[in-house]
Amino acid sequence: SQQGEEDPQALSIQEGENATMNCSYKTSINNLQWYRQNSGRGLVHLILIRSNEREKHSGRLRVTLDTSKKSSSLLITASRAADTASYFCATVPDSNYQLIWGAGTKLIIKP
Amino acid sequence: EAGVVQSPRYKIIEKKQPVAFWCNPISGHNTLYWYLQNLGQGPELLIRYENEEAVDDSQLPKDRFSAERLKGVDSTLKIQPAELGDSAVYLCASSRGGDNTEAFFGQGTRLTVV
Numbered sequence A: 001s002q003q004g005e006e007d008p009q010a011l012s013i014q015e016g017e018n019a020t021m022n023c024s025y026k027t028s029i030n031n032l033q034w035y036r037q038n039s040g041r042g043l044v045h046l047i048l049i050r051s052n053e054r055e056k057h058s059g060r061l062r063v064t065l066d067t068s069k070k071s072s073s074l075l076i077t078a079s080r081a082a083d084t085a086s087y088f089c090a091t092v093p094d095s096n097y098q099l100i101w102g103a104g105t106k107l108i109i110k111p
Numbered sequence B: 001e002a003g004v005v006q007s008p009r010y011k012i013i014e015k016k017q018p019v020a021f022w023c024n025p026i027s028g029h030n031t032l033y034w035y036l037q038n039l040g041q042g043p044e045l046l047i048r049y050e051n052e053e054a055v056d057d058s059q060l061p062k063d064r065f066s067a068e069r070l071k072g073v074d075s076t077l078k079i080q081p082a083e084l085g086d087s088a089v090y091l092c093a094s095s096r097g098g099d100n101t102e103a104f105f106g107q108g109t110r111l112t113v114v
Helices: none
Strands: A005-007 A010-014 A019-024 A029-037 A043-050 A055-058 A061-066 A071-076 A085-093 A105-110 B005-007 B010-013 B019-024 B031-037 B044-050 B053-056 B065-068 B075-079 B088-095 B109-113
Touching: A005 A085, A010 A019, A019 A105, A029 A061, A029 A071, A043 A055, A043 A061, A043 A071, A071 A085, B005 B088, B010 B019, B019 B031, B019 B088, B019 B109, B031 B075, B044 B065, B044 B075, B075 B088
Parallel strands: A010 A105, B010 B109
Antiparallel strands: A005 A019, A019 A071, A029 A043, A029 A085, A055 A061, A061 A071, A085 A105, B005 B019, B019 B075, B031 B044, B031 B088, B044 B053, B065 B075, B088 B109
16 A cells, blocks of 8 residues: 655656655654656665654755655755656655555656 | 665566566665556555565465565565566565665566566
8 A cells, every 4th residue: 555645746847947746644654765766777765854854955855844744845956857757755654664655756857 | 785686677478377586685684675566656565574574465465476585685576377467567675674764676577467
């Protein structure tokens, strides 16, 4: 079963613009993670944010977490063609250490 | 550090035939996952191992799917007999275990059942 729901399902922007993707979930979590999947390749871990954190940065990535709204956002600044990929959020519930995945956001960066 | 290794990368079989996938996780990673991924969707968990113990196999169709992780290292996922609806990418991932849940994925096996 999938807990996370990413929004939007697809996003197309011009190179250089910022891209924002959102993730909503249902149960109390230990942490939330974002992954990227390029076409035909495996998933790559981008960033993890714990339930007691509100914001985290890694290079051009900024993740926020609002546990009261059970939602997270991933911001990619100054997008590049190489950022074209599908982005997934995965939550780790409080109750166990499994990863529960959303359906992903397909991001297309137009040159 | 070597990543998660899966084989084969691609497999085409006729329906009702058996098929097996192999995964070698990152050395020292106690947790191993098998996922199924359909086009345009997120990974769906089939089974999760902590060392050699299957701790979550509630989504594994046990009438035709089986998995093992002997000695708590590499793992095999088998389908017998395969059905047309089993066509998908089968992903293996590993993590250190416990509350260290960052997952490292292999390239996956793309299965086509004809």
